[in-house]
Amino acid sequence: MACRISELVLDAADPERLAAFWSQVLGYVELGREDDGSIEIGPPDAGFGGPQPTLILSPSSDPRTGKLPLHIDVNATDRDQDAELERLLALGAKPADVGQTGTESWHVLADPEGNVFCLLRRRLQPL
Incomplete structure (x- = not known):
């Protein structure tokens, strides 16, 4: 048995803006929103659990230092x-x-x- 990547979570100062950008880049649609301001986007025909991972834009005000790993x-x-x-x-x-x-x-x-x-x-x- 193995694992599969189901979601990628990206901290965002402006989740709305990044959700719009990445939706256009990937051809994704909004799948849902959480009370904390997180926005999940993913493939329009599969959503969560499909062959492609979804992307969650999570609000964060933490300053980023340097290149992400x-x-x-x-x-x-x-x-x-x-x-x-x-x-x-x-x-x-x-x-x-x-x-x-x-x-x-x-x-x-x-x-x-x-x-x-x-x-x-x-x-x-x-x-």
Whole structure:
């Protein structure tokens, strides 16, 4: 028997803003809200427990110091990497420098709150 990743929880100064951003990036929809202000987003046809993990944006006022020890990698499903990069930048992602050399096959970006994620080159089939 093994475990599966069911949810990823991301602290957010503005959960509403990050939920909107990541919903557009991933094609997710809002699945629910908690009394503490947390917002869960996930695949529209599967929700929690489906083949993809859901994302919970949890309100936090704790200051972040330095690079997070975990980041998200994304792959385009319906366009090439350059077109997806343009789309992500238009949604509010910003280029980020984490010490890359410039010869990588991926792009390092940050979401509207500065959480680093990577856009990989390889196109994946949609689920």
